[in-house]
Amino acid sequence: MLRAESLIALSLMGFGLACMWYATALPIGWTEGQGPGGGAFPFWLGAVLAVVSAITFVRAVLAHAPQKFFQTSTLRDVFLITLALVLTAIAMPILGAYIAIGAFMIWYLRPFAKHGWRLTLSLTVGTLLTMFFFFEVTAKALLPKGITEPLFIPLYAIFF
Amino acid sequence: MDTLSLLAQGFGTSLLPLNLLIVVLGVLAGIFIGALPGLGPVNGVAIVLPMTFIVPPVSAMIFLAALYYGAMYGGALSSILLGMPGDSAAVATTFDGRPMAMNGQAGLAVIGAATASFVGGTVAIVLFTLFAVPLSEFALAFGPAEEFALVLMAFSTFVALGGEDVFKTIAMIAFGLVLSTVGLDLISGQPRLVFFDLPGLYAGIGFLVIAIGVYGVGELLWTVEQKGHGGQPVQAKVGFMDILRGMREVFRSWRTMSFSSMLGFFVGTLPAAGATPAALMSYGMAKSLSKKPDSFGKGNIEGVVAPETAWAGW
Numbered sequence: 333m334l335r336a337e338s339l340i341a342l343s344l345m346g347f348g349l350a351c352m353w354y355a356t357a358l359p360i361g362w363t364e365g366q367g368p369g370g371g372a373f374p375f376w377l378g379a380v381l382a383v384v385s386a387i388t389f390v391r392a393v394l395a396h397a398p399q400k401f402f403q404t405s406t407l408r409d410v411f412l413i414t415l416a417l418v419l420t421a422i423a424m425p426i427l428g429a430y431i432a433i434g435a436f437m438i439w440y441l442r443p444f445a446k447h448g449w450r451l452t453l454s455l456t457v458g459t460l461l462t463m464f465f466f467f468e469v470t471a472k473a474l475l476p477k478g479i480t481e482p483l484f485i486p487l488y489a490i491f492f
Numbered sequence: 493m494d495t496l497s498l499l500a501q502g503f504g505t506s507l508l509p510l511n512l513l514i515v516v517l518g519v520l521a522g523i524f525i526g527a528l529p530g531l532g533p534v535n536g537v538a539i540v541l542p543m544t545f546i547v548p549p550v551s552a553m554i555f556l557a558a559l560y561y562g563a564m565y566g567g568a569l570s571s572i573l574l575g576m577p578g579d580s581a582a583v584a585t586t587f588d589g590r591p592m593a594m595n596g597q598a599g600l601a602v603i604g605a606a607t608a609s610f611v612g613g614t615v616a617i618v619l620f621t622l623f624a625v626p627l628s629e630f631a632l633a634f635g636p637a638e639e640f641a642l643v644l645m646a647f648s649t650f651v652a653l654g655g656e657d658v659f660k661t662i663a664m665i666a667f668g669l670v671l672s673t674v675g676l677d678l679i680s681g682q683p684r685l686v687f688f689d690l691p692g693l694y695a696g697i698g699f700l701v702i703a704i705g706v707y708g709v710g711e712l713l714w715t716v717e718q719k720g721h722g723g724q725p726v727q728a729k730v731g732f733m734d735i736l737r738g739m740r741e742v743f744r745s746w747r748t749m750s751f752s753s754m755l756g757f758f759v760g761t762l763p764a765a766g767a768t769p770a771a772l773m774s775y776g777m778a779k780s781l782s783k784k785p786d787s788f789g790k791g792n793i794e795g796v797v798a799p800e801t802a803w804a805g806w
Contacts, residue, residue, distance in 0.1 A: 344663060351670050354685050358677065370677035374670055374685050381666040384659045391659075409716045417709065470539065 334392040341389035348385060351378030416440065428480035430460050499621060511554050514547070518555040522562020527570045532700075533563035561613070568605040568800060573598060576708050583703065583768065584775040588795025597793075603738030604793050605800045608749060612801035615753040642759075646769045649776035671697050745794045748778045749801050756802035774802030 351374050359369030360376075416436055423432040434456050441452040467473045469491045477484055505511065525536035537556050544552035567582035572589035585605060592601040620627070651661050674685045675696030686693045742749070752774040759770040778798035 341663075344667065348666070348670070350687075351685060354687065358680070358682055358684050367679065370680045370682050370684055374673045377666050377670040377673065381663055381670060384663040384666065387659045388657070388663060406716070410713050413713060413716055 334395050334397050337395075338389050338392035341385045341392055345382050345385035345389060348378040348381030348383075351375070352382065412444065413440075416444075424478070425476050426478045428478040429475040430463070430477075431480060433463070434460055495621060505550055506554060511551055514551050514555045515558045518558025519562035519565075522559040522564075523566040523569065525559070526563030526566020526568075528566075532567060533560045536560070536563040561609075565606060565609060568609070568796075569602065572601045572605065572796070577703060582771075582799075584771040584799035585796055587775060588792050592793065592796065599734050600738050600741060600793065601796050603735055604742045604796045607739050607742045608752075608797040608800040611749050612753040612756055615750075616757040619757050643769065646773050646776075649773055649780075652776075652780070668702075671702065741793060742797055745797050748781070748794045748798050751781070752778065752798045752801035759802070770802045771799035774798045 355371035355374035355378060358371030360371040361369055362372075363369050416439060420432045420436040423435070427435075437456040437459060438452055441447045441455060442449065463475065464487075467475055506515075521540065522533070522536055525539070526533060536559055540556070540559060544556070547555065564582075567577060568585045568589065571577045571582040571585040572593050575586060575590040575593075577583045577586050589601045589605065592598065647665055650665060651658060670685075674687075674693055676682065676694060677684050683694055755774050755777065756770045759773070775795060775798050778794050782792075782794060
């Protein structure tokens with residue numbers, strides 16, 4: 333049995349079924365004179381996804397596993413990074429992109445990758461400054477600020 | 493003959509020293525923008541659009557075109573060296589460009605991409621100049637049914653060539669298509685698949701978001717897993733002799749190149765078909781026509797040449 337593969341197949345199957353469930357909020361059949369209803373494509377695509385994932389799952393369970401897919405230590409690292417990325421994404425609209433990304437970088441470079449403080453701080457500050465000047469000043473694309481919005485008002489006054 | 497005299501006039505204008513300088517600047521800026529994952533040619537052109545107020549209109553057009561092509565090449569660069577496509581059309585370049593870089597052939601892959609896109613672009617421009625008028629009539633006859641058939645053909649090529657496991661390919665196609673239906677239904681305007689009522693999902697899931705998630709985050713996690721094995725950005729060392737050797741190597745795949753440039757040109761004449769399907773289709777075709785289809789995805793130069801030629805042709 334290929335454990336990693338069967339887990340992925342199972343979660344894709346779950347996603348397909350969830351899509352079918354959500355899609356039934358809209359008509360999934362053919363609306364006379366209009367064509368397929370709004371839910372038709374998500375429903376049937378979800379069905380295809382569920383069926384082929386089920387086939388993959390069965391094949392993965394029956395397959396003969398040659399070796400371990402993951403070393404336990406790398407699994408821990410991958411899990412930590414994924415968790416940190418998810419937390420960063422959640423924090424972005426609340427604490428603002430600059431705090432969220434800065435915190436992620438400091439955590440990643442210092443405790444996780446064990447780099448020195450000098451490298452950590454210079455890379456983090458450099459990235460945040462580049463982000464500000466590239467996205468906000470040059471490209472006029474405003475990043476989410478969350479509760480830090482008031483701090484940026486004097487900066488807007490200078491650069492816009 | 494009308495075409496030729498207009499063409500001569502165009503050459504006269506674009507070969508002015510100022511305009512040549514603008515081409516160089518535009519390509520440099522474009523490579524830089526394109527190499528950043530998430531910023532593609534279209535964003536690049538949008539960013540520098542205000543510059544058109546400063547320079548004369550013809551020079552501005554030249555600058556934007558140069559930037560567009562530079563950004564497309566920049567996308568290939570980050571595909572090969574970082575394993576993250578800089579823009580959507582460069583996804584197919586990642587399949588073989590990245591393995592080539594990991595095998596220590598980064599320089600060859602980079603030169604291959606440059607040469608191939610030069611050939612594809614030149615062929616397409618010559619053809620386009622000659623056949624622009626009849627082709628525009630042909631393109632206008634291309635309706636929804638024909639577009640559907642074209643996309644269906646692209647997906648069938650994926651399934652046929654996707655690898656050993658057909659079901660996984662189908663699952664991924666269905667997964668991608670389902671994600672594209674998230675948001676407001678185009679026909680009725682009703683929201684669908686808005687999971688947990690997240691407000692962001694009403695606008696749908698953007699292509700770039702997926703590309704960065706799948707390739708960017710995937711690459712990040714892969715690097716973490718390979719920690720200590722030296723899976724880092726690859727440096728390409730390119731000297732003059734390397735360029736000559738690389739070009740000779742690339743021209744050995746002239747059959748792939750001529751085929752892909754015709755394909756790119758053909759897809760490029762169709763409205764709304766885009767460079768991404770052109771590059772992916774060309775990759776699939778090159779794989780099916782190759783004598784060694786197994787070597788694709790493991791670092792075959794033809795896997796870099798085919799998509800790069802096709803998008804440039806587009």
